[in-house]
Amino acid sequence: MSVFISSNSLFFLLHKSSPSKSNFLIRPTKCWVQASSSAAPGIDISKLESAIAKKDSDEVKKALDQLSEIGWAKRWSSQPYVSRRTTSLRELTSLGIKNAENLAIPSVRNDAAFLFTVVGTTGLLGIIAGQILPGDWGFFVPYLIGSISLVVLAIGSISPGLLQAAIGGFSSFFPDYQERIARHEAAHFLVAYLLGLPILGYSLDIGKENVNLIDERLEKLIYSGQLDAQELDRLAVVAMAGLAAEGLQYDKVIGQSADLFTLQRFINRSKPQLSKDQQQNLTRWANKSEGIEPYLNGRCIFLVGMMGSGKTTVGKVLSEGLGYSFCDCDTLIEQAAGGSTVAEIFKMYGESFFRDSETEALEKLSSMHRLVVSTGGGAVIRPINWRYMQQGISVWLDVPLDALARRIAAVGTDSRPLLEQESGDPYSKDLFGFTILLLLLLSIKFRSPIYLTTDNGSPLKMHCTSKNNDLGNHTLYATNGFH
Ligand SMILES: Nc1ncnc2c1ncn2[C@@H]1O[C@H](COP(=O)(O)OP(=O)(O)O)[C@@H](O)[C@H]1O
Numbered sequence: 001m002s003v004f005i006s007s008n009s010l011f012f013l014l015h016k017s018s019p020s021k022s023n024f025l026i027r028p029t030k031c032w033v034q035a036s037s038s039a040a041p042g043i044d045i046s047k048l049e050s051a052i053a054k055k056d057s058d059e060v061k062k063a064l065d066q067l068s069e070i071g072w073a074k075r076w077s078s079q080p081y082v083s084r085r086t087t088s089l090r091e092l093t094s095l096g097i098k099n100a101e102n103l104a105i106p107s108v109r110n111d112a113a114f115l116f117t118v119v120g121t122t123g124l125l126g127i128i129a130g131q132i133l134p135g136d137w138g139f140f141v142p143y144l145i146g147s148i149s150l151v152v153l154a155i156g157s158i159s160p161g162l163l164q165a166a167i168g169g170f171s172s173f174f175p176d177y178q179e180r181i182a183r184h185e186a187a188h189f190l191v192a193y194l195l196g197l198p199i200l201g202y203s204l205d206i207g208k209e210n211v212n213l214i215d216e217r218l219e220k221l222i223y224s225g226q227l228d229a230q231e232l233d234r235l236a237v238v239a240m241a242g243l244a245a246e247g248l249q250y251d252k253v254i255g256q257s258a259d260l261f262t263l264q265r266f267i268n269r270s271k272p273q274l275s276k277d278q279q280q281n282l283t284r285w286a287n288k289s290e291g292i293e294p295y296l297n298g299r300c301i302f303l304v305g306m307m308g309s310g311k312t313t314v315g316k317v318l319s320e321g322l323g324y325s326f327c328d329c330d331t332l333i334e335q336a337a338g339g340s341t342v343a344e345i346f347k348m349y350g351e352s353f354f355r356d357s358e359t360e361a362l363e364k365l366s367s368m369h370r371l372v373v374s375t376g377g378g379a380v381i382r383p384i385n386w387r388y389m390q391q392g393i394s395v396w397l398d399v400p401l402d403a404l405a406r407r408i409a410a411v412g413t414d415s416r417p418l419l420e421q422e423s424g425d426p427y428s429k430d431l432f433g434f435t436i437l438l439l440l441l442l443s444i445k446f447r448s449p450i451y452l453t454t455d456n457g458s459p460l461k462m463h464c465t466s467k468n469n470d471l472g473n474h475t476l477y478a479t480n481g482f483h
């Protein structure tokens with residue numbers, strides 16, 4: 001059994017995929033959490049892997065239960081609770097949520113863009129046809145084209161659902177779309193993880209965005225309409241996380257309708273029933289999500305992964321969302337070296353000097369709090385650094401080779417001395433891209449098992465599939481988290 005939380009078309013859908021298997025959907029994200037294939041020595045995760053391959057969440061849960069009994073996947077069974085309290089709109093505003101009073105009002109941005117495009121295009125085409133077509137054609141064709149708008153409006157008023165797919169597609173035309181979705185989904189994802197809900201997967205595909213959770217017990221409670229206050233509070237916080245994350249960044253939230261719909265379904269399936277005022281308060285409180293703070297407890301988040309995996313890009317967004325500061329470990333090293341760049345440090349003093357400075361920087365960072373740290377791609381090659389990172393939570397961004405190469409080729413290798421090549425004659429220029437690929441491949445092969453070992457407990461590998469944007473093409477490992 002599995003639970004999907006979707007956020008763009010944000011409803012928490014309950015649907016049965018077969019009489020014995022049910023899915024519980026919070027859209028807009030669909031992802032699969034996979035266990036790492038290189039678990040701790042002596043731990044056999046093959047059952048988990050085959051259950052995931054079969055997408056049988058009952059079996060996944062059984063395998064996770066067994067692994068948790070032997071001390072692995074501890075996170076799976078921790079499930080901390082959050083408890084609701086009265087929250088005012090002012091509190092949301094002081095937290096940084098813009099337009100808190102309008103959070104629950106569904107956005108009409110996509111609908112307006114759709115209507116404007118249909119009416120504008122057909123109107124323009126009609127005028128052009130009227131001007132250029134001869135005789136009666138110039139009279140009838142503009143009428144025909146004009147009637148397209150009327151048909152669309154008629155469909156919209158009789159069965160709005162039919163237009164939803166087309167309207168939803170319009171969101172991708174907005175330049176902030178990709179970041180909004182990433183922010184929104186990351187929030188569902190992170191909050192679910194922090195609250196101990198095992199995440200099976202997520203997707204950032206347009207119109208199919210969702211986070212997939214597995215929790216059989218919760219699912220049964222929802223189906224039987226027996227969610228108690230504690231369970232409702234936990235689910236509400238997960239459901240509202242995307243909306244809150246959007247509201248912290250943007251004046252207007254776009255992906256709230258489905259989230260609110262999802263929350264309403266949870267409320268309807270809970271006992272005792274909440275009054276209208278209690279429902280409103282629950283929505284406000286869940287947006288505040290203060291309940292997760294004690295579990296995060298100010299610990300630093302260390303992002304690890306290859307050069308170009310997005311540690312800096314993701315780190316900045318994540319730190320804003322969490323109200324943490326962002327710190328780039330390479331920048332700290334550069335400051336300690338009197339402002340020389342990483343490339344200059346490599347050239348003047350060599351790699352081992354750089355690695356010593358990196359260890360010193362990580363040692364300092366490990367005693368700090370409320371930081372999202374973007375580490376250098378090679379930070380994991382010294383085991384001493386793992387100990388420092390284990391003071392916080394480490395997350396591995398595992399990005400496929402082709403995406404890494406594309407990104408690095410786009411920005412050049414000037415700041416990445418390990419990949420820098422002397423460019424000169426056409427032959428070596430031709431070889432340039434190939435050499436980068438080869439160097440990256442060798443590093444990935446060597447480093448991948450090490451990135452995983454930064455974990456000291458239960459790695460959750462969250463593989464995100466998405467056809468529509470590069471952001472979807474990577475895997476996140478939430479590693480030494482909350483044990
Ligand atoms: N998810 C992503 N999708 C597309 N491009 C990305 C993504 N993450 C990062 N990038 C791009 O890749 C390049 C390297 O990203 P960066 O965050 O500097 O990586 P790192 O800090 O891990 O070396 C940047 O140009 C960035 O814009």
Ligand SMILES: O=C(O)C1=C[C@@H](OP(=O)(O)O)[C@@H](O)[C@H](O)C1
Pocket residue numbers: 305306307308311330342375376377378379415416417418
């Ligand atoms: O992979 C590596 O060994 C390195 C990655 C770089 O950081 P980014 O991962 O931020 O590019 C930087 O620390 C240095 O060039 C070495």
